[in-house]
Structures are given as C-alpha cells and as structure tokens.
Amino acid sequence: MRHWVFGAALVAALGVVPLVTSSEFWLTFFLMALLFALLGQSWNVLGGYGGQFSFGHALFFGLGAYATGILQVRHGVPAWPAAIAAIAIAAAVGAALGALVFRYRLRGSYFALVTLAFAEVARILVASFDYTGSGFGILIALAPGAGNFQFADRRVFYWLAWALVCLGCLVALWLERSRFGARLIAIRENEAAAQALGIDPLRTKTLALALSGAIAGVAGVLYMQIFLFADSHIAFGPTMSVEALLAPIIGGLGTAFGPLLGAILLHALGELARHATGGAPGLNLVLYGVLLIVMLRFLPDGITGLARRRARG
Amino acid sequence: MLEAEGIVKRFGGLVAVAGASLRVGRGEIVALIGPNGAGKTTLFSIVSGFETPDEGSVRFDGAEIAGLPPHAIAARGLVRTFQIVQPFAGLSVRENIAVGAHLHEASRRRALAAAEEVAARVGLADRLDQPAQALTIAGRKRLELARALATRPKLLLLDEVMAGLNPTEIDAIVAVVRAIRDSGITILLIEHVMEAVTRLAERVYVLSQGRIIAEGPPASVIANPAVIEAYLGHGAAARLEGASHA
Numbered sequence: 001m002r003h004w005v006f007g008a009a010l011v012a013a014l015g016v017v018p019l020v021t022s023s024e025f026w027l028t029f030f031l032m033a034l035l036f037a038l039l040g041q042s043w044n045v046l047g048g049y050g051g052q053f054s055f056g057h058a059l060f061f062g063l064g065a066y067a068t069g070i071l072q073v074r075h076g077v078p079a080w081p082a083a084i085a086a087i088a089i090a091a092a093v094g095a096a097l098g099a100l101v102f103r104y105r106l107r108g109s110y111f112a113l114v115t116l117a118f119a120e121v122a123r124i125l126v127a128s129f130d131y132t133g134s135g136f137g138i139l140i141a142l143a144p145g146a147g148n149f150q151f152a153d154r155r156v157f158y159w160l161a162w163a164l165v166c167l168g169c170l171v172a173l174w175l176e177r178s179r180f181g182a183r184l185i186a187i188r189e190n191e192a193a194a195q196a197l198g199i200d201p202l203r204t205k206t207l208a209l210a211l212s213g214a215i216a217g218v219a220g221v222l223y224m225q226i227f228l229f230a231d232s233h234i235a236f237g238p239t240m241s242v243e244a245l246l247a248p249i250i251g252g253l254g255t256a257f258g259p260l261l262g263a264i265l266l267h268a269l270g271e272l273a274r275h276a277t278g279g280a281p282g283l284n285l286v287l288y289g290v291l292l293i294v295m296l297r298f299l300p301d302g303i304t305g306l307a308r309r310r311a312r313g
Numbered sequence: 314m315l316e317a318e319g320i321v322k323r324f325g326g327l328v329a330v331a332g333a334s335l336r337v338g339r340g341e342i343v344a345l346i347g348p349n350g351a352g353k354t355t356l357f358s359i360v361s362g363f364e365t366p367d368e369g370s371v372r373f374d375g376a377e378i379a380g381l382p383p384h385a386i387a388a389r390g391l392v393r394t395f396q397i398v399q400p401f402a403g404l405s406v407r408e409n410i411a412v413g414a415h416l417h418e419a420s421r422r423r424a425l426a427a428a429e430e431v432a433a434r435v436g437l438a439d440r441l442d443q444p445a446q447a448l449t450i451a452g453r454k455r456l457e458l459a460r461a462l463a464t465r466p467k468l469l470l471l472d473e474v475m476a477g478l479n480p481t482e483i484d485a486i487v488a489v490v491r492a493i494r495d496s497g498i499t500i501l502l503i504e505h506v507m508e509a510v511t512r513l514a515e516r517v518y519v520l521s522q523g524r525i526i527a528e529g530p531p532a533s534v535i536a537n538p539a540v541i542e543a544y545l546g547h548g549a550a551a552r553l554e555g556a557s558h559a
Binding site (some may be wrong): 183189 | 460
C-alpha cells in the first residue's frame with residue numbers, strides 16, 4: 001500500500017512541474033523522462049508482468065514514430081488519424097510477432113534474440129527505401145496547431161505525456177487486479193502450472209505483446225510529434241530498446257510505478273554523466289551497461305523491490 | 314467418465330507406455346500404482362494433454378481429447394497436479410489459488426473469495442497471505458491440490474500428493490481427498506504410499522513397464538503374484554509364498 005501512495009505522489013508531483021518551473025531545460029528533462037517512462041511501461045507489461053524479456057522494443061517505438069510520420073508526409077493523412085493508425089499498426093505487429101514467436105515456444109534468451117533481430121531488420125529495411133526516408137529519416141513540416149498535433153507551447157506536450165504515463169500506470173494497476181493480468185503473471189511464474197490450470201499461454205502472451213506494442217507505439221507517436229523528426233538509428237536503434245528495458249529494471253519489474261521511477265533516475269544519471277564527461281558520444285550506453293550489470297547483480301527487483309524489503313524489515 | 318484405450322508413447326527407442334488402457338467412472342477414487350519408471354506420470358501427462366500419445370485414444374465425457382492442448386482439457390474439467398510441485402513462487406497462497414479460480418470466474422474479487430473457500434477446504438486458511446515459497450513441502454502439496462480444486466474440475470488427476478509427507482500429514486491429506494470426492498469430484502491418483510491407496514481407492518490399476526498388469530480392489534491387487542513380482546522381481550511371489558508356509 002505504501003508504494004502505491006508513493007507512486008501516486010510521484011505522479012502528482014510530476015503533474016505540477018510546468019507550474020513550478022519555466023526553465024526550458026527542466027521541462028525538457030522531465031518531458032523526456034515521461035516519454036521513456038511510457039516506453040518503459042510498455043516493456044514492463046510484457047517483461048515485468050509477463051516475464052518475456054524483449055531486446056527489441058525499438059521495433060514498436062519506431063513503428064509508431066515512422067507510421068505516423070509516413071502517413072502524414074507521404075499520404076497527407078491528418079495528424080490525429082495518423083497517430084491512431086500508427087498505434088494500431090504497432091499493436092498489430094506486436095500481435096503478429098507474438099503469434100509467430102510464441103507459437104514456436106521461444107522463451108528466455110531465444111525470445112530476446114528474436115526480438116532484437118526483428119528490430120534490427122526493421123532498422124535496416126527502413127534505412128534502405130526512399131519511401132521510408134532511407135538514410136535521411138522522416139521530417140514532418142512544422143505547422144503548429146492543435147489540429148496538427150503540434151503545440152508551440154511545450155507544456156501542452158508535457159501534460160499530454162504526463163496523462164499518457166498516468167494511463168500507462170492505470171494499465172499496470174489493471175493488470176494487477178484483473179483475470180488477464182493474473183493469467184499473465186501466472187505464466188511468468190510457471191508456464192506449465194499455468195497451462196495445467198487452463199491458461200492458454202500463446203493467446204495470453206500474444207495479447208500482452210499486442211498491448212505492449214500499442215503502448216510503445218504511443219511513445220513513438222509522441223516522440224515524432226514533439227521533435228517532428230526521426231531517423232532509423234533513433235527510432236529503431238538498439239539504444240531505444242535498451243532504454244525501454246532499463247527503466248523498469250531499475251525502477252522495479254512488474255510494478256505499476258517502477259518504470260516511471262526508473263526513467264527519472266536513469267535520465268538524471270544520464271544528464272549528470274553528460275556534464276561530467278563533456279558530452280562524449282556513446283558514453284551514455286557505457287553507463288547503461290554498467291548500470292544494468294550492477295542492478296541485476298545487487299537489486300534484481302529494482303528500487304521498488306528494495307523499498308519493499310525495507311518495509312518488511 | 315474417462316476412458317483411455319491402448320495408449321502407446323515412445324521417447325526415441327524407449328517405450329514409456331506400451332498399450333495401457335484404463336477407465337474411471339463418475340464419483341470414483343481410482344489409484345494408479347506401479348514401480349518407479351513404470352510410465353505412470355507419462356500416462357498422466359498424456360491424459361492431461363502435456364504429451365501427445367503415439368497411439369490410442371483418450372475420451373473424457375464421451376469426447377476425444379487426445380491431442381488437445383492442456384489448457385483446453387483443463388477447461389473441460391480435467392485438471393492435473395504435478396508430482397514435483399510447481400507453485401507460482403512469487404505470489405501469495407491466495408493469489409496462487411485465485412489463478413485456478415479464474416478459469417471459470419472473470420471477476421478478480423470473486424476469484425479471490427473462491428480462493429479463500431478452497432484454502433479452507435484443504436487446510437491452508439491460515440496461510441493465505443504467505444508467499445508460496447515460504448510453505449513447507451506438505452503446504453506446497455496442499456497448494457498444488459488447492460489450485461487444481463479452484464478450477465472446479467470434474468476429474469482431478471493427483472500425481473503423488475502424499476510423497477515426502479509424514480504419517481500425520483498423510484492422514485490429513487487422505488481426509489481432504491475423501492472430502493473432495495464426497496463433494497462430487499472424481500479422482501484418479503498416482504501414489505506410492507500404499508497405506509493411503511488402500512484407505513482411499515475403490516479400484517487400483519497397476520502399471521509396470523508401460524502395461525496395465527492388474528486391476529481391481531486394493532486388497533486383491535496387492536495379493537496378486539504378478540504385482541508382487543513387478544515390485545520385488547521375478548520369483549518373489551513364489552519365495553514369499555514359500556516363506557509363509559515354512
């Protein structure tokens with residue numbers, strides 16, 4: 001119960017950030033943290049609650065970003081319908097990928113490798129065709145206006161991201177209190193036992209991957225609308241996949257507020273490291289690697305897990 | 314209720330089950346016994362859908378179920394437990410049992426309430442909020458039973474729920490199993506604890522080297538020379554006979 005209160009307090013505090021500070025730096029800092037919290041929550045649905053560790057969540061993030069961009073730029077689809085279509089595409093690809101890999105009972109490191117491979121193939125394909133922007137990426141023309149899903153005032157994006165993170169936390173809380181979530185968690189804990197109790201693992205995991213893909217797609221769409229640009233390295237690159245899994249692992253796997261907590265800590269650390277090193281490129285990945293090893297060695301259930309152990313005494 | 318006919322299962326060159334047949338009628342408690350490696354658990358896995366038989370048919374409530382996936386068989390009301398207990402270790406006892414209850418209960422609140430009722434039936438009522446991994450072996454066996462029971466099965470397959478328990482714990486489980494049957498659930502159990510078999514089962518099948526070698530009430534099956542030989546080796550029945558006359 002206490003972490004629930006803590007989580008709600010954290011969410012509430014983030015909601016008032018734009019009212020307390022007008023600093024562009026801090027607003028961007030927290031906006032990015034919220035964006036990656038959303039991506040982390042997407043990974044958490046499948047990895048934290050379902051126990052299926054994906055190394056290729058950039059695939060869904062990239063699909064969200066690219067699909068909305070391409071629909072607007074190449075086909076003249078208005079921004080909002082394009083966003084909804086992009087999220088649906090990310091969910092559909094999640095369902096298709098799930099139906100494929102889970103049918104062949106790929107688990108553990110095999111599942112991680114296959115998802116990584118799919119994300120890398122997507123990155124290379126996207127960079128190979130003019131239709132998908134090849135080496136340049138996708139650029140949406142600047143046209144501020146609510147109808148275009150573009151807001152000159154960054155606070156609007158901030159509150160939108162905040163509301164979506166709240167929605168993500170509600171999805172996680174729903175998983176903890178629903179039959180679908182109970183089934184997903186049962187599969188994580190012991191797939192054979194879950195099957196013996198009448199749970200269809202293929203169906204449950206596929207639905208979880210579709211849900212996870214949809215949430216990552218939302219994050220991708222939001223990223224695209226904020227920056228109006230993405231290229232294959234940003235959207236489909238392994239860095240994005242690592243960001244997706246690191247936030248929930250740091251914050252607490254299979255907890256509703258873990259990804260949010262993790263994303264904020266991760267971005268604070270990343271920012272500090274950038275100041276300390278003078279912004280050497282690629283160094284954040286080294287930091288992430290070290291952090292991942294330290295977390296898995298000493299705090300496998302994340303900060304939330306540590307707090308729980310303390311609470312139990 | 315359950316009819317398995319001519320089941321054959323090969324693993325490579327090894328024939329684990331070699332044409333075994335058995336029937337379980339509604340409301341019965343039937344035991345499946347046999348020496349280690351006889352193929353009992355393999356037969357259970359086939360009936361519950363975890364393995365597909367190479368030959369033979371399994372009918373449950375008149376419908377063929379061989380080849381169906383385990384979750385589909387469980388949904389029809391045929392649910393197994395595991396010899397090596399498989400708790401959802403990270404979850405509480407209540408949450409473990411609720412997973413079973415969710416098979417026919419969509420509401421979380423009602424599934425949790427059902428879990429409490431089932432826990433009371435198997436004697437886990439005071440352990441509801443403990444993590445499953447904190448339970449003793451006897452507790453885990455009860456949990457295994459409780460989860461299966463919470464799915465509201467018609468036929469329960471119990472795989473050695475008494476192995477590793479002390480005599481007091483066995484007494485308690487025997488009473489629980491009998492109460493489950495009296496509530497209208499048919500039971501097929503694999504058991505090594507012969508005392509429990511004789512107290513519980515109305516009929517016993519003896520499986521040896523993948524074949525059913527004897528069937529009948531516990532007392533007559535235990536006295537059957539073929540059964541004694543299966544357990545103690547060739548010629549054992551004659552030697553025992555000779556010893557009792559000397």
